[in-house]
Amino acid sequence: xxxxxxxxxxxxxxxxxxxxxxxxxxxxxxxxxxxxxxxxxxxxxxxxxxxxxxxxxxxxxxxxxxxxxxxxxxxxxxxxxxxxxxxxxxxxxxxxxxxxxxxxxxxxxxxxxxxxxxxxxxxxxxxxxxxxxxxxxxxxxxxxxxxxxxxxxxxxxxxxxxxxxxxxxxxxxxxxxxxxxxxxxxxxxxxxxxxxxxxxxxxxxxxxxxxxxxxxxxxxxxxxxxxxxxxxxxxxxxxxxxxxxxxxxxxxxxxxxxxxxxxxxxxxxxxxxxxxxxxxxxxxxxxxxxxxxxxxxxxxxxxxxxxxxxxxxxxxxxxxxxxxxxxxxxxxxxxxxxxxxxxxxxxxxxxxxxxxxxxxxxxxxxxxxxxxxxxxxxxxxxxxxxxxxxxxxxxxxxxxxxxxxxxxxxxxxxxxxxxxxxxxxxxxxxxxxxxxxxxxxxxxxxxxxxxxxxxxxxxxxxxxxxxxxxxxxxxxxxxxx
Ligand code: GLN
Numbered sequence: 360x361x362x363x364x365x366x367x368x369x370x371x372x373x374x375x376x377x378x379x380x381x382x383x384x385x386x387x388x389x390x391x392x393x394x395x396x397x398x399x400x401x402x403x404x405x406x407x408x409x410x411x412x413x414x415x416x417x418x419x420x421x422x423x424x425x426x427x428x429x430x431x432x433x434x435x436x437x438x439x440x441x442x443x444x445x446x447x448x449x450x451x452x453x454x455x456x457x458x459x460x461x462x463x464x465x466x467x468x469x470x471x472x473x474x475x476x477x478x479x480x481x482x483x484x485x486x487x488x489x490x491x492x493x494x495x496x497x498x499x500x501x502x503x504x505x506x507x508x509x510x511x512x513x514x515x516x517x518x519x520x521x522x523x524x525x526x527x528x529x530x531x532x533x534x535x536x537x538x539x540x541x542x543x544x545x546x547x548x549x550x551x552x553x554x555x556x557x558x559x560x561x562x563x564x565x566x567x568x569x570x571x572x573x574x575x576x577x578x579x580x581x582x583x584x585x586x587x588x589x590x591x592x593x594x595x596x597x598x599x600x601x602x603x604x605x606x607x608x609x610x611x612x613x614x615x616x617x618x619x620x621x622x623x624x625x626x627x628x629x630x631x632x633x634x635x636x637x638x639x640x641x642x643x644x645x646x647x648x649x650x651x652x653x654x655x656x657x658x659x660x661x662x663x664x665x666x667x668x669x670x671x672x673x674x675x676x677x678x679x680x681x682x683x684x685x686x687x688x689x690x691x692x693x694x695x696x697x698x699x700x701x702x703x704x705x706x707x708x709x710x711x712x713x714x715x716x717x718x719x720x721x722x723x724x725x726x727x728x729x730x731x732x733x734x735x736x737x738x739x740x741x742x743x744x745x746x747x748x749x750x751x752x753x754x755x756x757x758x759x760x761x762x763x764x765x766x767x768x769x770x771x772x773x774x775x776x777x778x779x780x781x782x783x784x785x786x787x788x789x790x791x792x793x794x795x796x797x798x799x800x801x802x803x804x805x806x807x808x809x810x811x812x813x814x815x816x817x818x819x820x821x822x823x824x825x826x827x828x829x830x831x832x833x834x835x836x837x838x839x840x
């Protein structure tokens with residue numbers, strides 16, 4: 360594929376283009392983008408040293424795995440000396456003096472950051488409309504309403520739209536309840552959420568710590584594997600960083616499947632879906648059956664509880680994590696007559712509506728009178744959801760679902776929280792269970808918009824998961840469509 364990492368690296372190796380020319384090409388394009396995909400574009404001076412070093416490595420014949428590759432970084436990762444805002448007013452003047460673990464790994468592997476991608480405020484949202492920097496526009500258009508601007512999904516909407524519009528080769532996003540997979544699906548690209556604990560959370564602005572996970576948004580499954588290779592490392596600074604065996608995820612990615620694969624399709628996920636969504640699953644089935652893949656119907660017992668569980672636990676953790684933004688230690692401070700007034704004014708003016716709503720819900724479900732009724736209960740249901748997945752994984756290798764219940768919708772169309780939350784119906788259960796999931800583009804809707812399918816694997820089985828996704832990608836051939 361023309362814009363894949365391996366293709367670009369070949370062009371750099373064969374001197375068809377220099378690292379600096381490549382960077383300039385992307386930067387110029389990013390500067391002229393009308394989709395509001397970046398909160399900040401880096402000055403070329405910031406990168407010139409890295410560009411030169413990268414070029415030297417190509418000339419010496421020893422380039423690093425991501426050498427010279429222009430990346431976008433969701434504005435939720437702390438980047439040393441580069442403003443990091445979480446798309447919030449309260450952090451709009453915050454410049455970290457350290458680099459997050461995962462972005463450091465990307466730098467160590469030679470990649471070059473173009474800028475910080477727009478996202479929902481503190482990663483709360485499914486449409487990138489809650490950003491202090493304004494909404495991101497999906498580069499795709501509904502063919503029946505070509506003048507209307509559509510959402511790119513969220514919260515990593517800037518990342519997904521930037522990859523889709525071609526202003527970065529790949530972007531690093533985060534996924535708490537679907538924020539990598541859902542925007543990837545609405546923008547026609549690949550999005551991988553690794554197993555919880557695979558990639559360190561150190562230096563990522565925290566939303567819900569038991570769910571947050573970094574992962575790639577890319578043009579291809581192979582690119583997702585290459586980025587995963589870089590960021591999937593153990594980190595002593597993150598107590599939930601796992602010590603599991605890590606593989607080369609891109610190696611053998613296109614190998615033929617040597618054993619019979621069984622994939623479960625949850626019938627309860629497909630009950631009320633549109634014909635467009637259903638045909639994504641049907642087409643995938645048809646494409647894979649000829650490759651020794653068997654499909655079976657499976658049924659979850661917990662799906663109907665997943666969203667309410669998530670929307671108790673995620674706000675609870677968020678209300679605790681966001682208590683640190685008091686106007687004193689970080690970010691924007693508003694005046695007040697007393698210390699309490701400063702807290703109150705800074706938080707009232709610094710947070711947007713959705714973030715405020717989550718803080719209120721979170722504080723409520725954690726409060727003494729309601730902790731048992733909501734928070735503890737939701738923790739128990741979370742365990743049942745996890746067990747439900749394991750029951751199904753006793754019988755199948757992967758689970759195949761739609762990524763989203765709908766295509767990209769118009770900006771402003773789903774402003775009530777409940778209809779927005781329903782966008783995450785297929786991604787949230789995986790997050791609650793801590794399992795890995797990947798969304799790949801599978802086809803177009805009748806309105807000419809991209810739709811995605813999601814493969815879910817068992818814990819730390821990213822290698823197999825990427826292989827099956829690569830096979831489906833090849834067979835479905837979305838990019839040719
Ligand atoms: N849309 C979900 C939410 O608003 C998921 C967000 C995310 O994964 N960061 O919480």
